[in-house]
Amino acid sequence: MTGTITADQSPVIVKHTKHRTNSGGSTGYIAQEQNETLDASDGAHVLEEAYSYEVCKEIADYLSERTAIRPKIGIICGSGLGSLADELTNTDIFEYENIPNFPVSTVEGHVGRMVFGYLGDVPVMAMQGRFHYYEGYGLAKCSMPVRVMKLVGCTHLIATNAAGGLNHKFKVGDIMVVRDHVNMMGFAGNSPLQGPNDPRFGPRFPPMTRAYDAHYIKTAKKIAKEMKIGSDVHEGVYTCLGGPNYETVAELRMLKTLGIDAVGMSTVHEVVTARHCDLKVFAFSLITNKCSLDYDSSDDDANHEEVVTVGKNRQHICAQFTRRIVQVISDEISNQ
Numbered sequence: 001m002t003g004t005i006t007a008d009q010s011p012v013i014v015k016h017t018k019h020r021t022n023s024g025g026s027t028g029y030i031a032q033e034q035n036e037t038l039d040a041s042d043g044a045h046v047l048e049e050a051y052s053y054e055v056c057k058e059i060a061d062y063l064s065e066r067t068a069i070r071p072k073i074g075i076i077c078g079s080g081l082g083s084l085a086d087e088l089t090n091t092d093i094f095e096y097e098n099i100p101n102f103p104v105s106t107v108e109g110h111v112g113r114m115v116f117g118y119l120g121d122v123p124v125m126a127m128q129g130r131f132h133y134y135e136g137y138g139l140a141k142c143s144m145p146v147r148v149m150k151l152v153g154c155t156h157l158i159a160t161n162a163a164g165g166l167n168h169k170f171k172v173g174d175i176m177v178v179r180d181h182v183n184m185m186g187f188a189g190n191s192p193l194q195g196p197n198d199p200r201f202g203p204r205f206p207p208m209t210r211a212y213d214a215h216y217i218k219t220a221k222k223i224a225k226e227m228k229i230g231s232d233v234h235e236g237v238y239t240c241l242g243g244p245n246y247e248t249v250a251e252l253r254m255l256k257t258l259g260i261d262a263v264g265m266s267t268v269h270e271v272v273t274a275r276h277c278d279l280k281v282f283a284f285s286l287i288t289n290k291c292s293l294d295y296d297s298s299d300d301d302a303n304h305e306e307v308v309t310v311g312k313n314r315q316h317i318c319a320q321f322t323r324r325i326v327q328v329i330s331d332e333i334s335n336q
């Protein structure tokens with residue numbers, strides 16, 4: 001059975017309140033409709049959109065009240081990888097536009113719906129479409145669904161993405177299991193955790209040294225061998241840039257020098273948010289294009305059509321890979 005939950009089943013639409021976080025309040029942390037710039041007399045500080053614990057809880061409750069599925073694993077489907085969610089059975093589907101206070105997807109290859117269902121026999125919730133900074137959403141808004149997953153009851157996040165390969169060993173269509181990330185946007189002072197901290201989510205200063213669970217990295221490589229795709233599956237470091245433009249040759253050369261293996265425009269802020277609220281994380285990149293490190297190779301400019309096409313061509317293998325990891329995680333959760 002597949003159910004699509006429609007807007008008219010929504011009893012309450014919670015309106016965001018415009019609020020300056022330096023003006024008091026119990027948490028000083030209330031959702032805002034849009035970015036708000038305070039002038040110099042207010043402290044010359046630009047606030048990002050932030051979702052309060054209460055608003056995230058309302059969204060989580062909205063979903064939980066409309067499905068009997070109780071997932072422990074949340075999945076984010078990357079560009080062209082949305083068909084992962086099509087593999088789910090007995091689904092309850094929520095269009096983003098019908099979920100109170102949810103943003104909408106604006107990027108091709110991101111359908112824009114939250115799918116609850118079973119991957120094999122494991123209950124999961126999957127975002128068929130994520131939010132990116134370049135769409136005009138602040139990082140806190142891009143990552144808000146991760147907090148919703150936590151409040152729905154998830155203990156694990158699987159984030160997938162499409163990325164450009166910098167490591168010369170990577171071929172188009174390969175999978176890079178994310179070992180670690182470099183938070184370039186964080187270096188520039190942009191974080192999904194910016195603003196007052198709500199300890200109900202996590203600590204003010206969360207560690208990131210073990211952001212990607214080493215056990216699942218090992219497990220994924222074992223699974224790749226069992227699937228006989230061991231030589232197509234690598235381990236590496238991902239970085240997220242703001243986009244939406246792809247990188248210059250000089251930028252790509254710089255990233256490679258920094259030890260980065262794959263570059264994209266997502267995932268890092270979702271993982272920071274997930275670790276802040278103590279979700280275990282597994283992530284992988286599908287290498288959809290090789291990054292040009294050479295001015296002469298003008299015929300291999302990155303383009304989104306290619307990204308989505310490679311995603312579609314590799315959807316079957318990515319879905320199988322994900323399904324097996326989900327099964328291992330689920331078995332481990334049951335044995336705890």
Ligand SMILES: O=P(O)(O)O[C@H]1O[C@H](CO)[C@@H](O)[C@H]1O
Nearest residue numbers: 078079161162265266304307
């Ligand atoms: O990271 P995902 O959402 O998979 O998508 C990647 O593909 C798009 C560029 O082609 C960018 O959005 C980049 O982040």
